[in-house]
Amino acid sequence: MAQGHYYVPHTAKWPIVGSIGLFVMMIGAASWLNQAAFGPWFTLAGSAIVLVMIFGWFSDVIRESQKGLYNEAVDGSFRQGMIWFIFSEVMFFAAFFGALFYARMFAVPWLGGEGTGAMTNELLFPEFDSAWPTAGPGQLGGGFETIPAFGLPLFNTLILLTSGLTITLAHWALKQGKRGALIAWMLATVALGVLFLYFQATEYVHAYQDLGLTLGSGIYGSTFFMLTGFHGLHVTLGTIMLIVITLRCMAGHFSKKNHFGWEAVAWYWHFVDVVWLGLFVFVYVL
Template sequence: MSELSKDQYYVPHLAKWPIVGSIGLTTTVLGAINMLNSENPGTPWVMYLGFAIILFMMFGWFGDVIKESENNLYNTQVDTSFRMGMVWFIFSEVMFFAGFFGALFYARTFSVPWLGGEGTGLATNEVLYPGYEGVWPTNGPGDLNGHYDIIDPYHLPLVNTLLLLTSSITITIAHHALRANNRAQTIIWLIATVILGAIFLYYQAEEYIEAYQQLNLKLSSGIYGSTFFMLTGFHGMHVTLGTIMIAIITIRVIKGHFRPESHFGFEAVAWYWHFVDVVWLGLFIFVYIL
């Protein structure tokens, strides 16, 4: 099929994938809510079903876009639309994490000190929670889930930080190799990036196991536990999606897709991965160290 002219704009057919993705996200969220608020052992499978639907949607939608791209249905106008869409998508992700970081900062800067008596002027804390000391990290007044210990930032978190920083380097080298039309080097460095992402996820799973089984640090461990697992958990989900996308890009490069002068699919995934790395640096500093 010939490439579209500059004054033509490709309008895709009616796609089923947005509604499939919506069903998957809804199923995942409902399953997660029930899992966190119910002792029904079958509840987690609802969340797992949602994950499966989302993966099905991703592979199906990716497949359609890849076919359209390889059939030269996209011109410079479509490329510009893709770039603008990706910029706005990453901006929405920035605001998504800003909400969780904002909750963390508000709790540490205002709520916890206020409960400890700082700046109230009326000793309200003595009425609400007498004897409570507003020191971070906190399990909340009354030790909601018993004593817990925090994760050592200079053990697994530091290793994961080095892994993600290294992965930013490897995917950048892969990008330069693709622009130089060195497909073999591109494949090698992309595979290295996928491996680094997978190792990161493995160590994060190890960290969660240690937190639950040895440190008694859980999602129910007050404001610290909830913000810790919400921030690191959602970031881990983003790393999982990013690793899957890089793996797909690797397969595409192996199959001969992308050209040095036209490879926005590769660039979009690289942008996303760099964003994920930057978010982790914020997590490492404000969640683990400070």
């Protein structure tokens, strides 16, 4: 309904549905990590509920937008919401980058006897080599090899950088009203996102089967898979979002001046690109 100059949405069931889905998924993931038999099923069920919520809620928003219920005030609130959402994602990844920095620059050298860790080193881990990467004192995480930066990771970097270019060209086509070019560049961006995910999955299989690099490979394995894994999850979500707005482009939902739904996804995709550059440098190269 409308109140004054601002659209107030009707009562929606989606917030509670999303909360239930996230709760079930959290219980499932925690149980799965603790090897409970029901863990995978709860995780799958929670994920399915969250997906239903996402598609249902966004369908409602798209229908309301197409009906012309949103004005400039609503558009502004959407932009602010997306900005704060991306900021929260920046803080999310900053926590994991911070963990990597702390482990590499402070914790591992300290366990090796540097600074105030001299007595800890002598009493607990006298033979610990503080060189990076490490599986931990006593090689508790097992032996492993790292993935060379200038192989598949470099190729994936080029893929994501190219996708940033294609989505920028798509934006240019949208603002010029060139629908054919818009759809072509969007399809190219989607294809690059899928290609990135394929190569990342290939890298993970190689790491587990051939290199002995797993989530249990000490602090290096933990930080490697947490950072690259969560980034892969974001690329997956971003690719789904790209597919949705590509279909909307085909349906003619966006105009030269009214296309924030498209812009929001483009902002998110550029954020994903920037995070990967940080990952490539600090996880693979250095």
